[in-house]
Amino acid sequence: MALSDRPDQPVVLHGVQHLFHPPVLLPQWPSEDRRTRMVFITRDLPQEAIEATLTAFESAVEEPAEPPSSAGRPAAGGSRREFLAVAAAAAATTAFVAPARAIMGPDDKFDLVIKGGDVLDPSQSLRGKRDIGIRYGVIEAAEPEIPASRGVRVLDASGKLVTPGLVDLHAHVYPYGSAIGIPADELVGHQCSTTCVSAGDAGANNFAAFRRFIVAQTRTRLYAFIHIANTGLASFPVAELTNIDIANVDAAAKAIAENADLALGAKVRMSENIIAKNGIEPLKRAIAACEKAGTGGRVMVHIGGVETRALMSEILDLLRPGDILTHAYTGAPNLAGDFTNIIQDGRPLPAALAAKQRGVVFDVGHGGGSFDYTVAEAAIAQGCPPDTISSDIHVFSGNTPGMPYLTWVMSKFLGLGFPLDQVVAMATVNPAKVINRLPKLGTLQVGAPGDVAIMELVEGPVSFVDTRNNTRNGTVHLQPVQTVTAGVPFGRPYNLPFSVR
Numbered sequence: 001m002a003l004s005d006r007p008d009q010p011v012v013l014h015g016v017q018h019l020f021h022p023p024v025l026l027p028q029w030p031s032e033d034r035r036t037r038m039v040f041i042t043r044d045l046p047q048e049a050i051e052a053t054l055t056a057f058e059s060a061v062e063e064p065a066e067p068p069s070s071a072g073r074p075a076a077g078g079s080r081r082e083f084l085a086v087a088a089a090a091a092a093t094t095a096f097v098a099p100a101r102a103i104m105g106p107d108d109k110f111d112l113v114i115k116g117g118d119v120l121d122p123s124q125s126l127r128g129k130r131d132i133g134i135r136y137g138v139i140e141a142a143e144p145e146i147p148a149s150r151g152v153r154v155l156d157a158s159g160k161l162v163t164p165g166l167v168d169l170h171a172h173v174y175p176y177g178s179a180i181g182i183p184a185d186e187l188v189g190h191q192c193s194t195t196c197v198s199a200g201d202a203g204a205n206n207f208a209a210f211r212r213f214i215v216a217q218t219r220t221r222l223y224a225f226i227h228i229a230n231t232g233l234a235s236f237p238v239a240e241l242t243n244i245d246i247a248n249v250d251a252a253a254k255a256i257a258e259n260a261d262l263a264l265g266a267k268v269r270m271s272e273n274i275i276a277k278n279g280i281e282p283l284k285r286a287i288a289a290c291e292k293a294g295t296g297g298r299v300m301v302h303i304g305g306v307e308t309r310a311l312m313s314e315i316l317d318l319l320r321p322g323d324i325l326t327h328a329y330t331g332a333p334n335l336a337g338d339f340t341n342i343i344q345d346g347r348p349l350p351a352a353l354a355a356k357q358r359g360v361v362f363d364v365g366h367g368g369g370s371f372d373y374t375v376a377e378a379a380i381a382q383g384c385p386p387d388t389i390s391s392d393i394h395v396f397s398g399n400t401p402g403m404p405y406l407t408w409v410m411s412k413f414l415g416l417g418f419p420l421d422q423v424v425a426m427a428t429v430n431p432a433k434v435i436n437r438l439p440k441l442g443t444l445q446v447g448a449p450g451d452v453a454i455m456e457l458v459e460g461p462v463s464f465v466d467t468r469n470n471t472r473n474g475t476v477h478l479q480p481v482q483t484v485t486a487g488v489p490f491g492r493p494y495n496l497p498f499s500v501r
Helices: 047-062 079-095 184-191 207-217 249-258 281-293 309-318 350-357 373-381 406-415 420-425 429-435
Strands: 110-121 126-135 138-143 151-156 161-164 166-171 193-203 221-227 263-269 298-302 324-326 452-465 471-485
Touching: 110 138, 110 420, 110 452, 166 184, 166 324, 166 406, 166 429, 184 193, 184 406, 184 471, 193 207, 193 249, 193 263, 193 298, 193 429, 193 471, 207 221, 221 249, 221 298, 249 263, 249 281, 263 281, 281 298, 281 309, 309 350, 406 420, 406 452, 406 471
Parallel strands: 110 151, 110 161, 166 193, 193 221, 221 263, 263 298, 298 324
Antiparallel strands: 110 126, 126 138, 161 452, 452 471
8 A cells, every 4th residue: 555655655454253463564575566555355246345345445435525514523424424335235245254164065965064062162152052153274164063975085074172273372392493492293292282372592693594484384384473682592502682682673573574474573572581681671672663663563472580579579560451461470589589570479460460460471381490380370369360371392301201292281271170171271362362463363263374273181190390390289180182274284194185285
């Protein structure tokens, strides 16, 4: 779209179904053609509805605005009002269309039918026996009964729990480029994750390699927080932010803006052993990078062993609604051995309660050293429960006794008394809302991507351990059985061709 005040810099507006992404200002036009253009990608939307909306839009743009009334408000009527009316009519026309199902004829087959499972989808408050039909990579049907004959391939999920594909908001999935990354597809069998978020594995200097060589070759859907440190975690275990100069706001902002389809914002680790005496400055730079990028990006802040209690409160006070506090229940001490995290003397910091109330996302981020039962229990009981459950899985944490695979971390919260539907929500629809990059992730609604997790709810005594050797006993845990991403199962049955995505 051409801007009158910036003729050399077009702005891109991208909307999919009900979701509009933040405007992206391009540095230059992609060609010599500098005209505004609109592209519609539709299914089962009448052409006349598009044309009527476009005609009204053109009239609204071309005709001058009406002079304000004597009360100082715009006068009623006019082309802009007509545009809104026509647009609303077009929206109403499409609101009752079921595009994914409407294109199927009575003799058409689903590419995959998942039969007989106990479906739990918190996004729809849905629980009960359903068969899931997937075609062309999206969910086409969720019915009490779909005949097996209607599926090219059939997965028997009888007696199993069927949920939306799990979304791991904090993982380390940049193998070969960061020191601790694991290939996301190798995690699927351990945790049913169909979407993983790289939590700062790459910075501005090496994010392009992550995009080109990892994202493009991975079946698991990948998104990322770009580290405020230019090199990301490539130097691990050497701390990346002892030299504050490596936290370059301009470079991070440029990387976030130019990769807005994948980049959710900025990551910063605020532990004392990582930032030394740089205080609040790394977090300020991460926020500045997100704001300068102009994409509406969030900041994910790693805590654990913060230098002082005062700095912990300062971190919490600086976080904006929608920013993410990961490792929210860490009990890791600082270098002096002091416990300086969100629970102090058995109570949440006032700044933690205030952050929770204004909409800061509290994320588990279990990892190999960042989940303490005593902290979690105190925080949950006093107003700081988690919003999202994530693994912080990487090559070190995956070998620890706490076993922070996503389904196992979810099981720990079942043991803490959270109901199953809430635990599933914290690993599906809740993190999907944080990601906000692809409509309908974290759900089994018709038209959503065909991402499905099949698990077994195993009843019986089970023992869990946190990252500080505290143990808790439970009576049930989740065990991965099968995972489907974009309609293609991992393992059998195999597609032919294997995959087209």
